[in-house]
Amino acid sequence: MKLNLVEKxxxxxxxxxFGQRYIEGPMLRKMGSLxxxxxxxxxxxxxxIGAEIIVEQFGTDRVIATDIDPEQIERAKRGLKTEFKDRIxxxxxxxxxxxxxxxxxxxxFSFGVIHHMEDWGKTIKEIARVLKHGGEFFFEEPLRGFTGIFTKGSLFSVIATHPEGGMFSFEEFRDELKDNKVDIINLKHFRKICIFGVGRKR
Ligand SMILES: C[S@@+](CC[C@H](N)C(=O)[O-])C[C@H]1O[C@@H](n2cnc3c(N)ncnc32)[C@H](O)[C@@H]1O
Known part of the structure; x- marks a missing residue:
């Protein structure tokens, strides 16, 4: 689901x-095992920004970075620095x-994306499908305890609307990954608000 103007x-x-480059990136990097x-x-x-972080911090030769919103992709292409042109x-x-x-x-990588899906389980299946065996899935996601306040029609929906299909608890997220042969190997769980972690495909 595309973002509204406030969320954009x-x-x-x-x-x-800044937060993504200096807090999330390094934290996730330390949680990976490869x-x-x-x-x-x-x-x-x-x-x-995430694609640049992946190249700079994860020893990556090439990143395919995708988004459903053509406007965001145009913005990303416009902002792409010359040194990343061969790699992203x-x-x-x-x-x-x-x-x-x-x-x-x-x-x-999913930097705060899966909770925007109309069907988050479908997305997990797709991520698991394209990962190599032994490959890793890095995620940073808010949980239902947070996304639940942004349901359509709620007071907070003027700031952001999150689809019902993108809401999950930690346990649901972990179990969906497991069912798709991805086991969480490292996790930071901030109460019922959000999770940062890494899963590895069996
Ligand atoms: C909260 S933003 C996060 C953007 C970026 N990862 C960051 O951390 O700044 C969520 C992004 O997911 C994109 N998105 C929403 N639904 C999507 C879908 N079905 N497939 C791919 N991207 C999607 C939105 O267009 C938006 O750019």
Whole structure:
């Protein structure tokens, strides 16, 4: 589901970029178990900061960074620095129906994206499908305890609307991953609000 104007403002903001680059990126990097992640996929890349972080911090040769919103992909392409041009490809794509082949990537990244899906379980299946065996899935996601306050019609929905189909508890998220052969190997769980972690495909 595309972001509304308020959420776009929050996402396409230097403060968000700072947090992603200096807090989330390094924290997730420490949670991974592989030395290098040569080929990566990022879903819901937004303005493209995550793709730069993947190259800079995860020892990555190439990132395919995707988003459902053509406007965000155009913004990411415009902002792409010359030094990343050979390594990052931005393209429009729906994370619930990826066109990549099975077992392609060493890592898949979701920086706050899965809770925007109309069907989050479908997205997990797609991520698991395109991961290589032994590949890792890095995620940062708010849980139902937080996303639940943004349901359509609620007071908070003027700030953001999150689809019902994108709401999950930690246990539901963990079990869906497990059913798709991805086991969580490292996790930071901030009460019922959000999770940061890494899963590895069996
Ligand atoms: C909260 S933003 C996060 C953007 C970026 N990852 C970041 O951390 O700044 C969520 C992004 O997911 C994208 N998105 C929503 N539904 C999607 C879908 N079905 N497939 C791919 N991207 C999607 C939105 O367009 C938006 O750019």
């Amino acid at each position: 403002f929050i996402t396409n903001n230097p403060i968000r970029a 030395k290098k992640y040569p080929l990566c996929l990022e879903i819901g890349c937004g303005r493209g 490809e931005f393209k429009v794509s729906d994370a619930m129906a990826l066109d990549e082949s099975d077992e392609t990537f060493d890592a898949v």
